Amino acid sequence: MFPRALITAVMTAVLLLGDPALRADDFDSLINLELAFRDTILDQPAPRHYQSLIRDGETTITFVRDLPGRVGKTDFLLNLDWSYDYRYATQTTDGITEVSVTPRNIKLTPRLRHVIRMPVAFYHAEVWESQLLGHEFDHVSVSLDPRPRALLLHLCSDLPTYRFSMEGTEKPSDARMREGINREIQRRQSAILDLLRANYVALDKVSQHGRTAMEDRSDFFESLYTRPTLEASGFPFLKEVRSVLESDEYRQLRSRHVPADPVATPPR
Secondary structure, eight states, rough: OOEEEEEEEEEEEEEESTTTTSOGGGGGGOGGGGGGSEEEEETTTHHHHHHHHEEETTTTEESSSSOTTTTEEEEEEEEEEEEEEEEEEEEEEEEEEEEEEEEEEEEEEEEEEEEEEEEEOOTTTTTGOHHHHHHHHHHHHHHHHHHHHHHHHHTTTTTEEEEEEEEEEEEOOHHHHHHHHHHHHHHHHHHHOOOOOHHHHHHHHHTTHHHHSOSSHHHHHHHHTTTHHHHHTTTTTHHHHHHHTSSHHHHHHHOOOOOOOOOSSOOO
8 A cells, every 4th residue: 555645845944155153043243234235335336247246146245343454255145945745655564664755846946145244444435446355256256156056956856755664554744754855955955055165265266365367267267067167076966967067058057257357456
């Protein structure tokens, strides 16, 4: 006998790039509310090339007193809402019930927020033209690239069947069945986050934290989410995303980076 049921679940997860000990609830505490801005700083509007990174990345620029004079920091918060249906089947033999749970109709809604922290010494009218702020916006470009989102949505669109065993003939609980599905979504979410972390590190390496010009800026950003880069980083779901990486739709996705290298801007 294989009883079946169709259940709907809705979940939310939050992942924060930055200090792994920092709780997601503390994300807003990174912002100095006295000096926090989006589109305009000291009556100077954001340059056109930053406006979409501010808008789409929900980017707040804040000036703080706990950073060294020429060191900036960029953190992002990834909120992931998801819902799904699932069907389950059970088979009991000799008092052991085998449960198979198959997720269906998975819907994900990722949301990114960014905070750029700048030393308070950079709170002046020419900050939009500073090399340091330009480098921090390069970090925003890395995480706001549309390709990791495409990879995440694909990875979670066809999750494997979740199986577990239980004693007796008692009906498996909804919580137990959701546990495995949620864990698989979170594993894929974590893999994407690790990839973003690796690319943040790669950006700092090739630019020496924004102090030197990149040899080929455009090629660097375009290479971040390609198959060679995923292979080099040990991406654990490479087999599952190969068809996406080779698709025309994926290849047409482009990095959101600003074309001009911040180092070309005179120091301010």
